[in-house]
Amino acid sequence: MSRFIFITGGVVSSLGKGLSSAALGALLQARGFKVRLRKLDPYLNVDPGTMSPYQHGEVYVTDDGAETDLDLGHYERFTGISCRQTDSVTTGKIYSNVIAKERRGDYLGATIQVIPHVTDAIKEWIKADLHDEDFVLCEIGGTVGDIESLPFLEAIRQLGNELGKERAMFVHLTLVPYIPAAGELKTKPTQHSVKELQAVGIQPDLLLCRSDREIPADSRRKIAQFCNVRPSAVIQALDVDTIYAVPLAYHAEGYDREVCRHFGIDAKEPDLSKWQEVVDRIRSPEGEVNIAVIGKYTSLLDAYKSLAEALRHGGIANNVRVNLNWIDSEIFEQEDTVQHLEGVHGILVPGGFGERGSEGKINSARFARERKVPYFGICFGMQMAVIEATRNLVGVKNAGSTEFGSTPEPVVGLMTEWVRGNVLEKRMAGGDLGGTMRLGAYEAILKPGSAVAGIYGKNAIFERHRHRYEVNINYKERLEKQGLVFSGMSPDGILPEIVEIPDHPWFIGVQFHPELKSRLFEPHPLFVSFIGAAVTQSRLV
Structure with missing residues (x-):
């Protein structure tokens, strides 16, 4: 039977609940347990897909294909476990499901209320789609005291009672600030945060x-006394110089030991040697590269x-x-592009949406192509590199993207249908923004003998996408005659996935987002290769 650990936060936001959850998952993994991590976000959006990055x-x-919170990236990078749609839920998604059930008559005419209908839906989500995991770590987004998080707190309170102490644990992350004028750390914010949690019926265990x-030890004893926990269950989480030192720091403070103690588990000590090796590499590299x-x-x-993080993984792999x-x-x-890019060892243009800044990205791609600087274009960055090549190599000066409006030369445009496996997927140009992307x-099928086929060491790959617009295949022949090779295509040969310039030190554009599959102990091959090319470039500059 799975044990559940519920992780809440208090005092202020952005304390690092996601990193704390990921680090605990990694520590429990190192002790030999099978773990699963989930994020429950209290905002009313169905998912963050239409939210501004700002x-x-x-x-x-x-x-x-789930659009989720960035904390799921921490979960995957720290544990190596691929998350699924069921590992991310929002208030919007919960309410949508509850309302859909009410419309179908599933509640048999009952008055729909937050308790029990919404809280039951949250509990069902927490317990669904599990496969013999030893531990399920559930991070509750937001800060204790927020109105929108109350249904989630009530749901985990109920679930804690239903499961009992032997299968449920509550971890609360707080801040102990240092006040320079007083010259001391203050425990009162933590005390008040725990009281907020206790007011909704949850007593934290750690x-x-x-x-x-x-x-200081006396401050920790004070926190334990006022917050009704064992002194050993007050774990200090100090700032570290790299996030990958967090599991080591937490283990040194006894975090995972307290978790095992709570559940009455006599588990083997974790082998954290690979974590120590990574941290040593980060702290004592053999060189450095500058990436714009x-x-x-x-x-x-x-x-x-x-x-x-993917770029850092590439750096760790190249030391x-x-x-x-x-x-x-x-x-x-x-x-002038030159004054900002002169001397860099690599240029990366990432994904994005909208016309703002697009010409600057096109100019960056041209600088990298003409100056023979390693270039990595991701999603929008690939599209801008193709537009640049169409303008300046093929000679189509008004090449553009329909994302920016009508254009006589749509090098990038909206694809309305494509094949995924045996299924034809469709979208409408005027449809909702949420959930209409690929x-x-x-x-993707890679061209034999291409640079990317050599980097991956295979001719077929699966990569994660998030975009609406595609490179127009009708320009392929003219571009390839000028040296921009389409080295990765969809299985049906319709959608360009990768372009490269063979006679360039390193010039690759990809339609997908390889950074989403890069993990600490499995760095993505494209990032490893890109940073390797930057290392070579640094010796030439």
């Missing part, structure tokens, strides 16, 4: 206390969370530090 950071996409400095990331959401780096230079693509529409894992 509002919510990146949208993480699973193999089965407190994870974030702090930027050591929490040309995007439109560079003022909020959570919009590119998976991308940044180098990756210095990321985040540059707003609009700069290149007003200023989402999830799709197959």
